[in-house]
Amino acid sequence: MKAKNTLGLILFPAFDWAISRSHPEREERLLYTQDQLLEEGIEDIEGIEFFNPGMATLHDINRVHFCFPDAQSLLTESHLIAAGGVMRAFDAVLSGETDKAFALVRPPGHHAQRVVYGDRGFCIINIEAVGLEYARQRYGDMRVAIVDTDCHHGDGTEDIYWNDPDTLFISFHQDGRTLYPGTGDIDELGGPGAFGYNVNIPLPPNTGDAGFHYILENTVMPILEDYKPDIIINSAGQDNHYTDPLTNMNFSAQGYAALNERLNPDIAVLEGGYSIQGALPYVNTGIILAMSGLDYSGVVEPDYHLGKWRQSERVTDQVRRIAEQVNERWLKREELFKREYGDRLTVTRRRQVYYDTAGIMEIQVQEFKVCSECPGVNTVHSYNDRGASMAGITIPRKACHACREEGYKLFEHAAATKKSYLQDMSSDDYMVSR
Amino acid sequence: MIIGIDMGGTHIDGAAIENGVLIASVKHQVDHGNYFASIWQCLEELLSQVDKDAVERIHLSTTISTNAIIEGRLADVALILQTGPGLQWHFERMGEHIVYLSGSVDHRGILVRDLDMTQLDDAREQLLENPVDALAVISKFSTRNPEFERRIKKYFEGDYNEITMGHTLSGKLNFPRRVRTGYLNAAVSRTFMGFAESMREALRQSSIDAPVFVLKADGGTVDLEGAMSKPVETILSGPAASFMGVQALVDDERSDRVLIDVGGTTTDLFFLVDGVPVFEPLGIEIDGRKTLVRALFSQSIGIGGDSHVRFEEGALKIGPRRYGLPIAFGGDSMTPTDALVFLGKLEGAYRDKCLQAVERMAAEQGFEGVALAEMIVRRMCEEIHQAIKRVLDKLNASPVYTIEELLRDRTIRPQAVEIIGGPAASLSGYLEETLCLPVYCPLHHEIANAIGAALAKPTLEINLIADTEREKMSIPERGIYMPIDRTFNLREAEQFALSQVRDAGKALGLEEDQLDAEIVESSSFNMVKGYGGRVDRNIRVKAQIKPGLLEKLRKSD
Numbered sequence A: 001m002k003a004k005n006t007l008g009l010i011l012f013p014a015f016d017w018a019i020s021r022s023h024p025e026r027e028e029r030l031l032y033t034q035d036q037l038l039e040e041g042i043e044d045i046e047g048i049e050f051f052n053p054g055m056a057t058l059h060d061i062n063r064v065h066f067c068f069p070d071a072q073s074l075l076t077e078s079h080l081i082a083a084g085g086v087m088r089a090f091d092a093v094l095s096g097e098t099d100k101a102f103a104l105v106r107p108p109g110h111h112a113q114r115v116v117y118g119d120r121g122f123c124i125i126n127i128e129a130v131g132l133e134y135a136r137q138r139y140g141d142m143r144v145a146i147v148d149t150d151c152h153h154g155d156g157t158e159d160i161y162w163n164d165p166d167t168l169f170i171s172f173h174q175d176g177r178t179l180y181p182g183t184g185d186i187d188e189l190g191g192p193g194a195f196g197y198n199v200n201i202p203l204p205p206n207t208g209d210a211g212f213h214y215i216l217e218n219t220v221m222p223i224l225e226d227y228k229p230d231i232i233i234n235s236a237g238q239d240n241h242y243t244d245p246l247t248n249m250n251f252s253a254q255g256y257a258a259l260n261e262r263l264n265p266d267i268a269v270l271e272g273g274y275s276i277q278g279a280l281p282y283v284n285t286g287i288i289l290a291m292s293g294l295d296y297s298g299v300v301e302p303d304y305h306l307g308k309w310r311q312s313e314r315v316t317d318q319v320r321r322i323a324e325q326v327n328e329r330w331l332k333r334e335e336l337f338k339r340e341y342g343d344r345l346t347v348t349r350r351r352q353v354y355y356d357t358a359g360i361m362e363i364q365v366q367e368f369k370v371c372s373e374c375p376g377v378n379t380v381h382s383y384n385d386r387g388a389s390m391a392g393i394t395i396p397r398k399a400c401h402a403c404r405e406e407g408y409k410l411f412e413h414a415a416a417t418k419k420s421y422l423q424d425m426s427s428d429d430y431m432v433s434r
Numbered sequence B: 001m002i003i004g005i006d007m008g009g010t011h012i013d014g015a016a017i018e019n020g021v022l023i024a025s026v027k028h029q030v031d032h033g034n035y036f037a038s039i040w041q042c043l044e045e046l047l048s049q050v051d052k053d054a055v056e057r058i059h060l061s062t063t064i065s066t067n068a069i070i071e072g073r074l075a076d077v078a079l080i081l082q083t084g085p086g087l088q089w090h091f092e093r094m095g096e097h098i099v100y101l102s103g104s105v106d107h108r109g110i111l112v113r114d115l116d117m118t119q120l121d122d123a124r125e126q127l128l129e130n131p132v133d134a135l136a137v138i139s140k141f142s143t144r145n146p147e148f149e150r151r152i153k154k155y156f157e158g159d160y161n162e163i164t165m166g167h168t169l170s171g172k173l174n175f176p177r178r179v180r181t182g183y184l185n186a187a188v189s190r191t192f193m194g195f196a197e198s199m200r201e202a203l204r205q206s207s208i209d210a211p212v213f214v215l216k217a218d219g220g221t222v223d224l225e226g227a228m229s230k231p232v233e234t235i236l237s238g239p240a241a242s243f244m245g246v247q248a249l250v251d252d253e254r255s256d257r258v259l260i261d262v263g264g265t266t267t268d269l270f271f272l273v274d275g276v277p278v279f280e281p282l283g284i285e286i287d288g289r290k291t292l293v294r295a296l297f298s299q300s301i302g303i304g305g306d307s308h309v310r311f312e313e314g315a316l317k318i319g320p321r322r323y324g325l326p327i328a329f330g331g332d333s334m335t336p337t338d339a340l341v342f343l344g345k346l347e348g349a350y351r352d353k354c355l356q357a358v359e360r361m362a363a364e365q366g367f368e369g370v371a372l373a374e375m376i377v378r379r380m381c382e383e384i385h386q387a388i389k390r391v392l393d394k395l396n397a398s399p400v401y402t403i404e405e406l407l408r409d410r411t412i413r414p415q416a417v418e419i420i421g422g423p424a425a426s427l428s429g430y431l432e433e434t435l436c437l438p439v440y441c442p443l444h445h446e447i448a449n450a451i452g453a454a455l456a457k458p459t460l461e462i463n464l465i466a467d468t469e470r471e472k473m474s475i476p477e478r479g480i481y482m483p484i485d486r487t488f489n490l491r492e493a494e495q496f497a498l499s500q501v502r503d504a505g506k507a508l509g510l511e512e513d514q515l516d517a518e519i520v521e522s523s524s525f526n527m528v529k530g531y532g533g534r535v536d537r538n539i540r541v542k543a544q545i546k547p548g549l550l551e552k553l554r555k556s557d
Helices: A027-040 A058-062 A077-094 A127-139 A155-160 A209-227 A253-263 A280-292 A313-331 A333-341 A401-415 B035-049 B064-070 B117-128 B147-156 B175-205 B224-229 B238-249 B336-342 B351-365 B369-396 B403-408 B424-435 B445-455 B490-507
Strands: A002-012 A046-050 A100-105 A144-148 A167-174 A198-203 A231-236 A267-270 A346-355 A360-369 A378-384 A389-395 A419-424 A429-432 B002-007 B011-018 B021-029 B057-061 B077-082 B098-100 B111-113 B134-139 B162-165 B212-215 B221-223 B257-262 B267-273 B298-301 B307-312 B315-322 B416-421 B460-467 B472-475 B480-483 B517-528 B535-545
Touching: A002 A027, A002 A077, A002 A280, A027 A280, A027 B517, A046 A280, A058 A077, A058 A127, A077 A100, A077 A127, A077 A267, A077 B403, A100 A127, A100 A280, A127 A144, A127 A155, A127 A231, A127 A267, A144 A209, A155 A167, A167 A209, A198 A209, A198 A313, A209 A253, A209 A313, A231 A253, A253 A280, A267 A280, A313 A333, A378 A401, A389 A401, A401 A419, B002 B035, B002 B238, B002 B445, B011 B035, B011 B445, B021 B035, B021 B445, B035 B175, B057 B238, B057 B445, B064 B175, B077 B147, B077 B175, B098 B117, B117 B147, B134 B147, B134 B175, B147 B162, B162 B175, B175 B212, B175 B224, B212 B224, B221 B224, B238 B257, B238 B267, B238 B416, B238 B445, B257 B424, B267 B369, B298 B369, B307 B336, B307 B351, B315 B369, B336 B351, B336 B369, B351 B369, B369 B424, B416 B424, B416 B445, B460 B490, B472 B490, B490 B517, B490 B535
Parallel strands: A002 A046, A002 A100, A100 A267, A144 A167, A144 A231, A167 A198, A231 A267, A389 A419, B002 B057, B057 B212, B077 B098, B077 B134, B134 B162, B257 B416
Antiparallel strands: A346 A360, A360 A378, A378 A389, A419 A429, B002 B011, B011 B021, B212 B221, B257 B267, B267 B298, B307 B315, B460 B472, B460 B535, B472 B480, B517 B535
16 A cells, blocks of 8 residues: 555654643553554555654744743653654655654643743643744745644644744634633734734534534635645644543544545644544544545544534534634735724733643733834733743744844843843744843 | 474575584575475484484474465465454455455454344355365454454354464554465465475374474474464574574674675675564565564665676676676676685685686776775675665664653664675675674574574564453463453563463473563553543553573584
């Protein structure tokens, strides 16, 4: 058997790491997936190659995150390896080793935001963002679309790329009013430098295969055609599955595989998904076959019955209305930008971020400079209920001279009063005060 | 006394070893018309030189099954497959008599869809239209739950002389390989049975009472009974016999090493890590078919002593083709062997003809004869060097699944090289310079294969899985599928696995001090139902009789 697209698989189940003994993110999580892939004989398919992950460095982490007090004390080797696995996926594709790559690594990352005080939603660092920013520094600028198909809103990825027009973020997820982390509203459209490039598609509980495909065909694909990314990344969370214990959706392995075939991502990264016996072995097999261009029609869960998981008329109507609203916002993004921000010189945003796993409450004030030359320098002032306080300044990759100068001034100024971080993405330099 | 016989492509070698001392050896051409006769002739000649009654065991490394596969002399086989849900492989080169049945179990061995007995009746009707001798039954995930394979076998018992069940061949997961292995096992069964029966009959008539063991590709042995039920395990044992022979001939070292076996057409590379041989991760490939037959890892490169040497557009090329014998041995194609003869490193029957040919080729290219001969030998060494580097890169990138293994970063760094085969001794000096490593050519290396066959010991690997939620434990290699307690734990699993390995080893005739049972892999995964539910365990233990030698070869005094 020969793959139509060559595929690099970074399968690293980390059989010796868990958040805790009975936590869903435990050693067993990819055990049955590995069993399934072995029994299917995936490794004997010509064109599918297995790679070991590398290890991200602290510099790779600091390129994306402001870790408090620092990356070293928050992370374990498992996090650096998960991120290293995604970096390996980018290397495989961008160096031309394989056409596509799928990083099946753990723990996941899409709830990790720029500021990190600890673990949220089983994530500490955003492994896709660490991989992508590493790739941009190594292989040059690229226009990227990240499509997050995890059932939970990818609030971490949204936050990291909130003001980056070169990274289109599309997340479809179970409506935040009914599921962690609660965000992901249709009107979260992005910062002044990237307004409209953050696309949230909150779906009603019990959305099934038909609903996901409706959204894909009528919203996601047209937006991607419009945006014309150089590469597409799929944050492949698998908890929309009908057997997932933490969510309420009705997506199937066939549905995931078909979605992947249509979306045709260059890189996929495993996110959440905790139905480790009933879903993951089948969904992962389906995605691997779809990415390699092989027939996935035989990949069916043991307990799957189409009739049982067909979505109701009511859900179908709701999905259609959401699609219309999202499409409207995409098409009118420039008009909406003027209405929202007018001629303001800076945009301020206040937010609360809860770290459910670590039990920390954070308050943030973000300030975005509105710049006509570049996406604009921005600052985040943050403090938490444990008494920590910090400031982080981000100079974007394509910053204009003025924004870059201003970034260093802002850093100097902030550093006088509290612990401060500077991310100069234009020169790949990262600094911390004190 | 142990008798070891290795039948290769052209030669058959025999060795008799008593208390670790080589007391007799023979070498013959193989009669391709009659393999059994070749082996028997070799055995009789050895026995004529030693005390027949002192023979304790006879070890055979044969190409009976290998040649049946490579030469396409395979019996027609009826195949019953349960492919279950998942990837749909198209199975080719397995004949016309394939029946697909519904019914499947999942990765934990839990029943998903039951076997439909009415389908079995239809299958029988269909298969009986073309009556054949052997049947192979293979189900997806049958190593996790062999129930279907067992039921199907029971249903067809009586219809076939030989029925192979997939789960008995290996404890490893890989359905397509299990299908191919099961098919090949059934397809070579009759050929191997015929050989085994002849062997038994001849031994009986000669009143030789010693048990017969057969070499496997993993460098271990299996008794003749075992080989008759799993003849596929006897394929490609020749390279393993040579490998084991070298281990018997060199001083034991716990280092990383490379073994180079230089043949006429190809050169085979083997590797040891901390003195332990590297195995194929899943199984060996034969005739383009990937199987689950456990085997030593080896890499074959298309360059050997008889490879064709020529210049193409001014560039020196060696191999991969071979056109008969070297000029120095009566052939007419330039070879690396001729270069070695020219340099005075090897004897040759037609030395003068060889010298002239080298000089002529050198003159055409504007070199001195010595320069050309040196260039050929060094190029051959360089190609071996590059192949070793490529294999090491591949082996060093083998997938790992735990953080501990990833951080340990066990990179293989060879400390020494052993070389055997025709031109081995003459090449070792050149190779030492190319590889920058000590290269040893052991004494008796020309019959390392027979010595290895004689001194190899039975090996076996088992894969235990215990699932405390299902209260079941399985060891497919031992046919064990038994209930366990919910409290069953990793320590108990390891003890049970070790006792199983020991029992199996003793049944194969190993003494207590030869058993060397060890745990190779061992892990216990917590299984939790829902959020914060009861914690069960999925336990996985791999144990083996460490591959090795019955004894080392000592120097005769």
